[in-house]
Amino acid sequence: MIVQFGSCRIELVQGDITSQQVDAIVNAANSRLAGGGGVDGAIHRAAGPTLMEETRVKYPEGCPTGSAVATSAGRLAAKFVFHTVGPIWRGGVAGEADLLASAYHRCLELAVEHACRSIAFPAISTGVYGYPMDLAAERSLATVRKFLLEQQHPELVRFVLFDGGSFGAFARALEAMAE
Ligand code: ADP
Numbered sequence: 001m002i003v004q005f006g007s008c009r010i011e012l013v014q015g016d017i018t019s020q021q022v023d024a025i026v027n028a029a030n031s032r033l034a035g036g037g038g039v040d041g042a043i044h045r046a047a048g049p050t051l052m053e054e055t056r057v058k059y060p061e062g063c064p065t066g067s068a069v070a071t072s073a074g075r076l077a078a079k080f081v082f083h084t085v086g087p088i089w090r091g092g093v094a095g096e097a098d099l100l101a102s103a104y105h106r107c108l109e110l111a112v113e114h115a116c117r118s119i120a121f122p123a124i125s126t127g128v129y130g131y132p133m134d135l136a137a138e139r140s141l142a143t144v145r146k147f148l149l150e151q152q153h154p155e156l157v158r159f160v161l162f163d164g165g166s167f168g169a170f171a172r173a174l175e176a177m178a179e
Contacts, residue, residue, distance in 0.1 A: 001171055003178045008148040010141065010157050012174060014167040017160040018046035019112045021077050023116035024070075026107050029083040031070070032062045038127040039162075043081060047074030051081060059083075066102035070110050082107045086125030089132065097177055100125055100136065101143040108147045111154045118156040123166050133166055137173035145177060 001012045017025055018037060027043045030036055033055050035044055036164040044051055054071045063069050068084035087099035103124055111119045113178050124140065125131035144157050 001174060003174055005148045006143055007152055007157055008157070010144060010148070010159070010174065012159050012161060012167060012170050014161050014164065016042065017120055017122050018042050018076060020120040020158065020160060022118040022156070022158060023119045023154075024080040024107075024111055024114065024119040025073065025076060025078040025083055026068075026119065026121045026124070027081050027083045028122050028127070028129075029063065029085055031065055031085045032066060032116055033059055034062075036128075039122045043076070046083065050074045053069065054154070055083065056069045068098040068103060068106040068110055070114060078120075080110075080116065082119075084108050084111070084124060086131065087131055089125065089130035092135075096125075096131065097135075097139050099140050100131065102119070104140055104143040105147060108151070108154070108157075112151060116154050118158065119154050120158045120160050122160055122162070126166065133169040134173070137166075137169040141170065141173050141177055 028039050051074045059069050065085045068082050073081045086103045087096040113157040126136045
């Protein structure tokens with residue numbers, strides 16, 4: 001599914017983010033950038049050990065929730081990996097929505113700073129961090145849409161949804177937004 005916003009587009013696909021041919025791939029990391037399971041484990045496995053080495057050297061302090069840092073992409077086809085830290089869901093009363101928006105926003109800023117024309121996001125915070133999928137879809141897409149309409153960059157933002165459930169949630173939210 002593809003929706004155009006000005007000269008940019010948001011695309012939804014179901015699949016594995018590590019196989020995407022884009023300039024930057026976003027990793028849903030933890031604040032220590034210590035590696036983990038889920039999409040983080042998949043990205044580190046596919047990229048190889050240089051990713052963790054570079055992360056340790058460049059960002060020994062880790063990365064705060066709602067922010068993002070950039071590394072090269074090791075063996076991945078992308079040029080960069082942007083490691084961002086989404087919020088842990090605590091019922092919605094702990095600023096989760098703003099922190100989730102901030103994580104996406106910072107990655108998009110990094111994409112512009114690194115002259116990336118395309119970027120792929122996973123559904124940040126919707127795995128072990130427990131953010132409800134429908135709410136995450138709405139907030140994530142609204143944040144990206146606003147950025148694209150304001151900045152007109154990057155050209156392509158692809159959401160790579162791992163299963164049918166997350167793809168469906170994002171497709172419903174994007175359809176509602178395009179109406
Ligand atoms: P978080 O800690 O931010 O919740 P997770 O890695 O646990 O991060 O999950 C984030 C989302 O990424 C989940 O919806 C999960 O199903 C999805 N995911 C897991 N592996 C991959 C992958 N290889 N490609 C794309 N999405 C993935």
